[in-house]
Amino acid sequence: MNPRVLLPRLVQTVRPSPLGPVLLAAGPQGLSGIWFVGQQHFPDPADWTHDDAHPVLHEAHAQLTAYFEGDLQTFDLPLQFVEGTPFQQAVWRALQNIPFGHTTTYGDIAQRIGNPQAVRAVGAAIGRNPWSVVVPCHRVVGANGSLTGYAGGLDRKEHLLALEARMNSPIR
Template sequence: MPATPLRRIVQSHTTSPLGDVLLAATEQGLAGVWFVQGQRHMPDSSQWTTDEAHPTLLAAAQQLQDYFSGQRHNFDLPVQPAWGTPFQRAVWQALQRIPYGRISTYADIARDIGNPKAVRAVGAAIGQNPHTIIVPCHRVLGANGSLTGFAGGVDRKQHLLAHEATHA
């Protein structure tokens, strides 16, 4: 995932019950959230500056801690991916409309964005979601209720769904 060259990306790390998390931000907002280990579609962060005091990154770390402690159901962060096609961004916006503790399907998301035949493309876009947990791609299941892919790993997806079911 190449970053938009006009945007300077800064990074920091936080911990979670599911492993260490990489956070990234631009001046416009939160650029991404990924598990450090076992995450597919990780960006190359080697050229990013570390800024542990960046306000958006501090807020993201705190809100993730609140989420995992069961105190937060919704994230209040300026989500601004530094990459993604218009189609991907539409899918990622649709994911944000799935309520805490609820699930959806790939077909539901395709219908939500006005493209009901694009189920496979929706799945691919969800797999590229740069905001793990914050943009809740873990709430999307296969049509038969199966825990299909999750870039952070199906075990993590299962944990996140169980966590939300417990705290809903």
């Protein structure tokens, strides 16, 4: 018999973004997730409390808005891991080190976490990243530079990379 894992009580809200509505969730220690509504691996928030005024959710939405408006390059939000294996969490932490406006490959992430043979597992972990945009999984591309995989859809990934390229350009 598997003991039931008790997750911390989460609060959530849905907010607009230029790429469609996003579900934001927070626990007692910080932001627990940001997902585009309807994306792959979308959580079931049925047991989560709705709270539009929660300070972490409010700040997350404010920072997302500033990012989409071209006024923010680095997110400063406390993240609370409520799921994920140690391997997945290592991948998600490695994603946080990809500089704004740059891309890297799945193989590079596998190298960074000390497991160069785990390229496919890295891809699967990236696909389950619970912090869309904030933990920049959209900055990971195929070994040949192709846009491969994004739980929020390749059209969103392409938009995010183009936004960062414009923001990183000396001429805006």
